[in-house]
Amino acid sequence: MGPDRTLWTGDQLIHIAMADEWEEETSTTTSDTSFFSSQANTDSKKDFWNNNGGDSGRGRGGRGGRRGGFKSFNDGDENGNTDESGGWNKSDRGGFRGRGGRGRGFGRTDNGDFNDNDGDENGFRGGRGGRGRGGGERGGRGGGGYRGNDEVTFSQEGGEGKNDAGDEERPRVTYIPPSLPEDEDTIFAQYKSGINFDKYDDIKVEVSGSNPPKAIMSFEEAALCESLKKNVSKSGYVKPTPVQKHGIPIISAGRDLMACAQTGSGKTAAFLLPILQQFMADGVAASQFSELQEPEAIIVAPTRELINQIYLEARKFAHGTCVRPVVVYGGVSTGHQIRDLCRGCNVLCGTPGRLLDVINRGKVGLSKVMYLILDEADRMLDMGFEPDMRRLVGSPGMPGKEDRQTLMFSATYPEDIQRLAADFLKKDYLFLAVGIVGGACTDVQQEFAQVTKFSKRDKLLEVLKAAGTERTMVFVETKRQADFIAAFLCQEKVPTTSIHGDREQREREQALADFRSGKCPVLVATSVAARGLDIPDVQHVVNFDLPSNIDEYVHRIGRTGRCGNTGRAVSFFDQDNDCQLARALINILSKANQEVPSWLEENAFSGPGASGPAMRGFGATDSRKGAQITSFQDNGSAQSAAAEEEDWG
Numbered sequence: 001m002g003p004d005r006t007l008w009t010g011d012q013l014i015h016i017a018m019a020d021e022w023e024e025e026t027s028t029t030t031s032d033t034s035f036f037s038s039q040a041n042t043d044s045k046k047d048f049w050n051n052n053g054g055d056s057g058r059g060r061g062g063r064g065g066r067r068g069g070f071k072s073f074n075d076g077d078e079n080g081n082t083d084e085s086g087g088w089n090k091s092d093r094g095g096f097r098g099r100g101g102r103g104r105g106f107g108r109t110d111n112g113d114f115n116d117n118d119g120d121e122n123g124f125r126g127g128r129g130g131r132g133r134g135g136g137e138r139g140g141r142g143g144g145g146y147r148g149n150d151e152v153t154f155s156q157e158g159g160e161g162k163n164d165a166g167d168e169e170r171p172r173v174t175y176i177p178p179s180l181p182e183d184e185d186t187i188f189a190q191y192k193s194g195i196n197f198d199k200y201d202d203i204k205v206e207v208s209g210s211n212p213p214k215a216i217m218s219f220e221e222a223a224l225c226e227s228l229k230k231n232v233s234k235s236g237y238v239k240p241t242p243v244q245k246h247g248i249p250i251i252s253a254g255r256d257l258m259a260c261a262q263t264g265s266g267k268t269a270a271f272l273l274p275i276l277q278q279f280m281a282d283g284v285a286a287s288q289f290s291e292l293q294e295p296e297a298i299i300v301a302p303t304r305e306l307i308n309q310i311y312l313e314a315r316k317f318a319h320g321t322c323v324r325p326v327v328v329y330g331g332v333s334t335g336h337q338i339r340d341l342c343r344g345c346n347v348l349c350g351t352p353g354r355l356l357d358v359i360n361r362g363k364v365g366l367s368k369v370m371y372l373i374l375d376e377a378d379r380m381l382d383m384g385f386e387p388d389m390r391r392l393v394g395s396p397g398m399p400g401k402e403d404r405q406t407l408m409f410s411a412t413y414p415e416d417i418q419r420l421a422a423d424f425l426k427k428d429y430l431f432l433a434v435g436i437v438g439g440a441c442t443d444v445q446q447e448f449a450q451v452t453k454f455s456k457r458d459k460l461l462e463v464l465k466a467a468g469t470e471r472t473m474v475f476v477e478t479k480r481q482a483d484f485i486a487a488f489l490c491q492e493k494v495p496t497t498s499i500h501g502d503r504e505q506r507e508r509e510q511a512l513a514d515f516r517s518g519k520c521p522v523l524v525a526t527s528v529a530a531r532g533l534d535i536p537d538v539q540h541v542v543n544f545d546l547p548s549n550i551d552e553y554v555h556r557i558g559r560t561g562r563c564g565n566t567g568r569a570v571s572f573f574d575q576d577n578d579c580q581l582a583r584a585l586i587n588i589l590s591k592a593n594q595e596v597p598s599w600l601e602e603n604a605f606s607g608p609g610a611s612g613p614a615m616r617g618f619g620a621t622d623s624r625k626g627a628q629i630t631s632f633q634d635n636g637s638a639q640s641a642a643a644e645e646e647d648w649g
């Protein structure tokens with residue numbers, strides 16, 4: 001064990017732990033960037049830069065019993081690697097052991113870390129039995145990494161004993177987030193809508209399905225009760241966005257909905273407002289101090305930060321009413337969340353793992369559920385989360401789809417996911433498409449820079465230098481890469497923080513807070529931050545590594561250019577690595593009326609392309625054939641048409 005080192009005295013990169021295993025696993029303060037301490041020799045560093053994340057899995061990931069170092073080094077373990085993840089793990093005692101792979105595959109084999117994006121949210125699913133075995137396309141399964149902390153909490157507190165993934169060594173999650181501010185200024189802190197907000201009215205809207213209700217043109221038409229009206233106005237909302245104009249009346253009419261609208265266009269309020277209005281009309285009120293809580297609405301989202309954000313929005317709109325939202329997500333003390341639940345819960349927001357956990361503990365009854373909402377629905381129904389969603393709808397007491405209202409929202413809907421989604425929805429659900437399904441936000445100026453893996457860092461510095469103090473999110477593909485780039489930028493005196501699935505929840509929340517406040521204007525992130533996060537004044541997104549999937553690209557660049565504001569996304573295109581995405585990128589650029597670089601076109605037609613995973617099921621519209629389509633422009637005037645083919649579902 002070498003001496004501890006301190007590399008940076010910001011809120012992360014604080015303490016380079018050369019601690020022993022137990023200290024490291026139980027620590028809630030030690031930085032994840034402690035990879036610095038792993039005696040990074042030049043060789044391993046070189047390996048890092050040269051590699052794209054772990055190879056596909058093999059072996060029994062992460063049971064190597066190496067000591068010290070940091071979780072981040074277990075990237076290779078995620079897919080069950082023991083020895084081929086390049087450099088870092090070999091160095092000495094890096095990583096903690098036994099966490100094994102937890103990969104969900106996601107159709108990738110080239111990146112051992114891909115699943116970090118939100119695998120940590122899958123506490124329940126990943127739980128039993130994983131030993132990082134298997135690897136390959138589906139990666140290792142089971143109690144991997146951070147997520148496992150949820151599981152061990154579950155096991156310990158739930159009295160279910162230890163699982164078989166070495167979890168007995170894991171600490172209980174004790175993190176309790178700071179209390180939320182109660183002052184109205186903070187609750188109603190506004191995200192200023194931008195110069196293009198009014199242009200939303202020009203976006204073409206299509207509703208498919210039978211008898212869609214008429215859109216509303218103003219919040220007055222939404223017939224909200226006084227408290228909600230007041231809260232909408234305190235939030236700075238003057239007029240509804242298109243997804244709200246159409247979504248609110250659809251939900252109020254009791255219809256199931258699959259809604260697709262571009263990033264940052266107000267989908268959250270589109271489902272929260274009509275639900276809360278219904279609760280107000282029904283006189284729903286939280287029953288305090290009850291051991292069993294029976295929420296009327298359940299909202300699920302794929303990441304902890306996103307579900308927390310949705311919860312804060314629900315809390316904001318429900319302010320001053322008797323409706324009580326509660327949030328449960330991994331990485332936080334379960335006991336703390338259960339105590340909060342017991343104080344009353346009408347709207348339960350959760351990540352799937354923790355949600356299933358509290359349900360299985362008998363703390364939450366489902367028989368009163370009127371609304372089930374899947375935010376980032378395509379993500380919630382992909383092969384990673386689908387089993388959890390099926391478990392959720394199959395849980396005892398959960399009303400069947402005919403007896404509840406199911407609402408799905410996203411900016412992207414691959415066709416295969418749309419088909420799958422029909423299992424959760426009533427047959428006559430409405431499909432609402434605002435703009436191009438799966439299209440990028442047109443307020444984001446998309447730029448590309450040709451790079452090699454060796455020139456990326458210099459290019460990043462150049463971009464960040466030009467950005468000055470403007471807030472920038474830098475997306476990378478692996479947790480290890482996130483740590484490495486964050487550390488590199490810190491060394492270059494760029495105040496940087498990072499967020500990824502191996503950081504402890506406290507650190508993740510601190511990182512976001514520092515980024516929001518501007519203390520660290522650069523946030524290096526894996527895909528865990530790609531979806532949904534609504535952070536004011538993010539002017540730039542940099543794709544240091546392009547994702548393998550075009551939908552992911554759309555969500556990432558959607559962290560800027562929100563709510564009518566303009567933004568800029570710069571993506572580094574490495575011909576050796578990114579050609580498979582080229583055609584899909586061209587498609588996205590053309591649909592957003594943006595210039596397509598000629599070199600990108602050349603790459604698209606010389607390299608492997610369109611039929612690959614990057615283009616998977618790019619959904620142009622409602623995938624139901626034969627569904628009645630009603631088109632709207634601006635003032636709600638409608639035109640109907642029937643699609644040609646038979647209804648498949």
Ligand SMILES: Nc1ncnc2c1ncn2[C@@H]1O[C@H](COP(=O)(O)OP(=O)(O)OP(=O)(O)O)[C@@H](O)[C@H]1O
Pocket residue numbers: 191193236237238239240241244261262263264265266267268269410411531532533534558562563
């Ligand atoms: N009608 C409105 N008027 C002004 N601001 C609004 C309105 N509706 C939503 N907003 C604000 O716009 C921002 C983006 O909204 P929201 O996060 O719901 O977008 P989204 O469509 O869910 O994005 P994503 O696809 O990235 O999840 C939020 O800050 C929200 O408060």
